[in-house]
Amino acid sequence: MIRALARRIARFDWTNAPPDIAAILYETVIPPEERRTLGEYYTPACLARTMVRELIDDPLNQRVLDPACGSGTFIAEAVGHFLEAAENFYRDEEDERDRQDMA
Numbered sequence: 001m002i003r004a005l006a007r008r009i010a011r012f013d014w015t016n017a018p019p020d021i022a023a024i025l026y027e028t029v030i031p032p033e034e035r036r037t038l039g040e041y042y043t044p045a046c047l048a049r050t051m052v053r054e055l056i057d058d059p060l061n062q063r064v065l066d067p068a069c070g071s072g073t074f075i076a077e078a079v080g081h082f083l084e085a086a087e088n089f090y091r092d093e094e095d096e097r098d099r100q101d102m103a
Contacts, residue, residue, distance in 0.1 A: 005029045020045040022071030043073050052077040059085040 008025055018024065023042035027035070035041075056062050056078060064078040 018045065020048075020071060020073040020076065023073060026071065040070075042071055045073055045077065048073045048077045049080075052081050056081055060089060 005025060008028055012021070012025075020042070026040075027042060030038075030040075052064075052074065056064065059078070059082045064075065066072075066074045066078075069075060
């Protein structure tokens with residue numbers, strides 16, 4: 001199993017890795033029957049993204065805790081949501097300064 005994981009990791013393009021890469025690697029190495037036996041489930045990134053955007057309505061002023069972190073899909077989506085909000089905030093601030101400079 002470790003060799004199979006190492007081969008998959010070596011072939012992966014890490015420059016464009018998706019946030020749920022740990023889940024993807026795990027699910028490609030561990031057969032579905034064994035995952036069911038172990039009781040493990042990884043939330044798809046699209047579901048985590050939807051939940052994060054529904055539940056975190058003020059990302060610059062809220063904290064996120066995922067005590068059952070697993071592969072980190074929820075945390076990765078929350079960080080992405082925070083970064084997007086921060087980028088929008090600073091872009092809006094910059095636009096406002098530009099408008100004031102032009103006045």
